[in-house]
Amino acid sequence: MDSESTVTMFYRHPAVECHVRCTRCERYICPDCVRQAPVGHQCPACVREGARSVRQARTIVGGRMSTTPVVTYVLFALNVLAYLAEVVRPEIVDRFAMVGARLVGPGGEYYTGGGPYLTSGPLRTEGVAGGEWERLLTSAFLHQSPFEGVFGILHITVNMVVLWQLGRVVELMLGRVRFAALYLLSALGGSVLELVLADPGRASVGASGAIFGTGAAYYVLHRRLGADTARVNRFVAVLVLWLLISAGFTSWQGHLGGLLVGGALALAFAYAPRDGRRAAVQAGAGAGLVVLLAVTAAIKVSEMTGGGIPL
Template sequence: MDSESTVTTCYRHPKVECHVRCTRCERYICPDCMREAAVGHQCPECVKEGARSMRQARTLVGGRVSAVPVVTYVLIAVNLLAYLAEVLRPEVVDRFAMVGAGLLGPDGEHYLWMDPHPAGFTPEGVAAGEWYRLLTGAFLHLPPTGGTFGILHIVMNMVALWNLGRLVEPMLGRVHYLALYLLSALGGSVLVLLLAPGDAVVGASGAVFGVGAAYYVMARRVGADMGPVNRFLAGLLVWLVISAVFTSWEGHLGGLLAGGAVALVFAHVPRGRHRVLVQAAACAALLVLLAVLALAKAAALGSGTF
């Protein structure tokens, strides 16, 4: 009779007899519910609660640590899918390339900007209100039939992004890294709009240059041996300068400047409760600056007068 009264069962499985208590809540748990702990075993609920209360590891800039560079892989996949769309539908390039100001002629050909434009010509580009081109152009590349460079354009950019992204993304964290990449791409497009609005520009090189600038800034911030870093970046620079001959040095420079500025803020804002807010405010300020510059240039080109 006494032995029956002392029988204990698992709190999650009342029909299972057990004699082990959770070291945290002291409830009885069966072998199926036991979770290894530093001392003894814990129940599933206590393990989940401990995981929630455990302080998340952070990168040097305050982002969440991610061992797998998921954002880099996704960005490469998006670029490859966009390239496949170009191959299947060549008009995708004309529709989404970074063009500051151009004209579509009655014959379907693309012409340089003229204001006022001749009769029968349709304005196109950012100055015609196609603001999406500031970002979409950074996910397109020269088609396979794009002259001597052709398919090498996307190959070179994706190889560079693969090598750099796997280094920089773990340093920054996924959110910080994505923000830097997109702002670098936008910075490159805005400089194209300012300096060469009549050019049709495609390529991820501006964004990749921004990631390269971030790698340099972060390496210096952590006190890394700059010899290998400089050699790596020198090779990358040669690699990307070749593509600049066939695409746009303005986009490369704009991406480099934007990415470097963002990385400097990320790396040198002091730790504290408001670090993430300061970083976000700096990114927002850069975004506003780029938007103002783009709006001013579009207005100067005659936006709204068509």
């Protein structure tokens, strides 16, 4: 018999002579593509198929397990970069801070009411009521200007320290996608409650609403795991004390809104049924909060504008 007739080739590299079979599909594998397996050797296709069949590690709420809190690092970097941008261009704060509605003259001067306003041109409405809806989120990445004294630097320092400490823990417990959703919805919840309850002409900035939402999630998730009650209660006491103190010199409405939204979403994440419906229930809770916040903001803006909703 001719010995060349027994030569076998790899299906991916027909020109390469093969002498080893895949222990899974029994096809021949060339030396460059052979993969070590627990028993024998496998081809690349069988290795990929085996990887898909391995169950992905999940967090307590069903998110993908990860060891690096990437979202926390990205959020931290965005806040710091936005702060540096404020140093270079202070007008960024006026343009993207949370403002419900205020009148602006042709020269950029603000009118807060309380007396006659002399102007040579028409007034325009600035803020969310003026169609600047992006302020509901952009304000959560800005902080008090460093030109406003020690409080400007202290504002971002405190928020970033807490984000660094809490964010990394909560992200690893929720997973990246769920943590990003919770952080952004908490920031949005803080802005919406401020739109509803605060002075519409007052500008406010800060990540505190999102931070309070992250803190609420930290509490809910640790209670879900049955963590040490005394330690968790001490954390809650600090959070409540921070909320009460902030009422005197910052936007307590934004803090409370973030706390409520973050806590509600964390409850949905933590206590959703642990079956095939879990992801749908969690996504539904998030979508429901988005709709609730959007409708609340639209109703408030409609009241402020006399029935019209600016786009």
